[in-house]
Amino acid sequence: TRTSRPQRILKAVQRKATVGDPQSVITAIDHFCRHREWAMNVGDEKGSILDSVVSEVSPVTVLELGTYCGYSTVRIARLLPPGACVITLEFNPDYAAIARQVIKWSGLEDKVQLVEGASGDWIPWMKEHFGVQAFDLVFLDHWKERYLPDTKLLEECGLIQKGTVLLADNVICPGTPDYLEYVRNSPRYNSHYYRSHLEYTKAEDGLEKSVFLGY
Ligand SMILES: O=C(NC/C=C/[C@H]1O[C@@H](n2cnc3c(NCCO)ncnc32)[C@H](O)[C@@H]1O)c1cc(-c2ccc(F)cc2)cc(O)c1O
Numbered sequence: 001t002r003t004s005r006p007q008r009i010l011k012a013v014q015r016k017a018t019v020g021d022p023q024s025v026i027t028a029i030d031h032f033c034r035h036r037e038w039a040m041n042v043g044d045e046k047g048s049i050l051d052s053v054v055s056e057v058s059p060v061t062v063l064e065l066g067t068y069c070g071y072s073t074v075r076i077a078r079l080l081p082p083g084a085c086v087i088t089l090e091f092n093p094d095y096a097a098i099a100r101q102v103i104k105w106s107g108l109e110d111k112v113q114l115v116e117g118a119s120g121d122w123i124p125w126m127k128e129h130f131g132v133q134a135f136d137l138v139f140l141d142h143w144k145e146r147y148l149p150d151t152k153l154l155e156e157c158g159l160i161q162k163g164t165v166l167l168a169d170n171v172i173c174p175g176t177p178d179y180l181e182y183v184r185n186s187p188r189y190n191s192h193y194y195r196s197h198l199e200y201t202k203a204e205d206g207l208e209k210s211v212f213l214g215y
Pocket residue numbers: 040041042065066067068069089090091092095117118119120141142143144146169170173174198199
């Protein structure tokens with residue numbers, strides 16, 4: 001049978017990127033998705049905004065919801081100092097297998113903990129299983145209707161504390177209206193919209209950064 005889109009993305013990385021060079025992995029995926037086949041990576045334009053937020057927060061522990069092929073995982077991990085790590089959740093085993101290889105090719109496996117499973121099942125175990133106290137940064141890029149319930153679950157589990165930064169992809173396209181309404185109207189979050197474009201297109205999209213202010 002035909003290869004899957006993630007398999008074709010991995011092939012592009014193996015053909016064009018240099019082992020141990022995260023930037024070449026990012027460039028290879030962006031080139032493939034812009035010129036060969038669109039895919040739902042955060043992309044280069046929104047990726048630069050993601051980079052600036054990661055650099056500004058300089059997080060020790062990051063949670064990513066929705067690994068897909070590992071493109072944003074590599075973007076985040078390449079900016080983390082020694083000792084810092086990103087825990088990324090992916091419930092599709094085929095995507096997880098591809099992402100592991102992309103992350104390995106970039107040479108960043110020591111900074112990444114890829115967990116195969118659903119966010120709703122794993123978030124309640126984060127403290128016990130990974131010894132996480134609270135996340136410094138959460139990147140939301142999984143099913144759009146899960147952004148709000150998973151944010152509330154993170155709050156209930158005490159994994160969001162004063163200063164935790166939530167960064168959400170696709171708040172315009174495909175859109176996450178209930179999540180946006182929540183973080184923009186809650187007195188406990190300070191929210192800012194970074195206007196950009198849907199990856200590899202001219203359509204509007206953007207990232208919403210929400211800082212938790214504490215209880
Ligand atoms: O739909 C989009 N992203 C979804 C990502 C899903 C990935 O995350 C994984 N995943 C999902 N839910 C969970 C979960 N928990 C929830 C379930 O229990 N726990 C763990 N992993 C989860 C999936 O297995 C995938 O790997 C999107 C669309 C467009 C788009 C825009 C315009 C268009 F025309 C078309 C498409 C642009 C984007 O940037 C987008 O991110």
